[in-house]
Amino acid sequence: MTTIPEEMRAVVCHGPEDYRLETRPVPKPGPGEVLVRVVATGVCASDVKCFSGAPMFWGDEGRSGYCESGVTAGHEFVGQVVALGEGAGEKYGLAVGDHAVSEQIVPCGTCRYCRSGHYWMCQPHDIYGFHHATQGSWAEYMLFPAKALNYKLPETLNPRYGVFVEPLGCSIHAVERGNIGLSDVVVISGCGALGLGMVAAARMKSPARLIALDLNPHRLELARKCGADIVINPAETDAVAEIRALTDGYGCDVYIEATGAAKSVEQGLLAIRKLGTFVEFSVFREKVTVDWTIIGDSKELNLHGSHLSPGTYPTAIRMLEQGLLPMEDILTHTLPLEDFRKGIAIAADGSQSLKVVLEPGRAG
Structure with a gap:
């Protein structure tokens, strides 16, 4: 039996650029709760x-x-179950020793969105790593609350790959929001870790042509591995002109924006055909200004947002189990918990990384 310590290390967020590695009590699971070692x-x-x-x-x-x-930071994670509160094992099909993940949002179950089945838009919006009710995963241990949505990972899946279930789930939802048809030309703008997940998920929809855009040649190579038919570097090629040339001058049917760069939004509005579907996924640091006339009077576009990963975790787990993504290429950096600032800097730079991973059990 694994001995659970009384205290643990955790990266606690106190404000912008004020994250501290602290010692905190290890949570004790109550009814319906799950305690995991991260x-x-x-x-x-x-x-x-x-x-x-x-x-x-x-x-x-x-x-x-x-x-x-x-709040302890972190919302992408995989953990090994070390303790189960009353009824949690039966509810989730979990046992001590299993590897498990939990959807990033813990829905309240009572707001208008939860009651209508749209739990991922829950009004309190308790996401791991941002609210006190849902302490995050940048720690040695974390608690899945009683209302959490938890999933056991198959024994055939490398446990480390479980850290990518959450990002991949978000990617799948963005692709689903595109309503991709078999004759569609689909453009994924941005081939970071999430964009690559979108390429792999879009490939499963069997569009007529799947195009990936990125400024990084290595990421474009990985996009091909994930299923892209055509890759374009907008720094070297006029992406809008190329997309139009590939579509008899019309433009793509679906454009999914996954860069977080304002230029990509404008590019998409120009590259998409009339009556096309534009999916906005990114979290932007600053406000984005575009010509909204394109959306309405010029092209009558379907503009869809994409938030979190409702109902996608089983598919994400299956995709990882089936080896549909080059995970060893995607998980580019692995660091001990105490090097979290270095991990943030690597991820912020982005030129040499895709997914930066912290392993609390890894020696510094």
């Missing part, structure tokens, strides 16, 4: 933006932000 936890682009003080996380002009001070 095997691996990712550094997300939203973690980088939160750390750097982006307004949506901390607020500006008198508005309150999304992140609460004093």
Whole structure:
């Protein structure tokens, strides 16, 4: 039997650029709760933006932000079950020793969105790593609350790959929002870790042509491995002109924006055909300004947002189990928990990384 310590190390967020490695009590699971030892936890682009003080996380002009001070950071993770509260094992099909993941949002179950089945838009919006009710994964142990949505990982899956279930789930949802048809030309703009997940998920929809855009040649190579038919570097080629040339001058049917760069939004509005579908996934650090006339009077576009990963975790787990993504190429950096600042810096730079992973059990 694994001995559970009384205390653990955790990276606690106190404000922009004020994250501290602290000692905190190891939580004790109550009824319906699951305690896991964190095997691996990712550094997300939203973690980088939160750390750097982006307004949506901390607020500006008198508005309150999304992140609460004093919360353990981290929402991409895989853990090994070390203790189960009353009824949790039966509810989730989990046993001590299993590897498990949990959807990043813990829905309240009572707001209008939860009651209508749209739990991922839950009004309290308790996401791991941002609210006190849902302490995150940049720690040696973490608790899955009683209302969490938990999944056991198959024994055939490398446990470390479980850290990518959350990002891949988000990618799958973005692709589903595109309503891709068999005759569609689909463009994925941005081939970071999430964009690569979108390429792999879009490939499963069997579009007529799948195009990936990125400024990094290595990422474009990985996009081909994930299923892209054509890759374009907008720094070297006029992407809008090329997309139009490939579609008899019309433009692509579906454009999924996954860069977080304002230029990609404008590019997409120009590259998409009339009556096309534009999916916006990214979290932007600053506000984006575009010509909204294109959306309405010029092209009558279907404009879809994409948030979190409702109902996608089983598919994400299956895709990873089937080896549909080059995970050893995607998990580019692995660091001990105490090097979290280095991990944030690597992820923020982005030129040499895709997914940066912290392993709390890894020696420094």
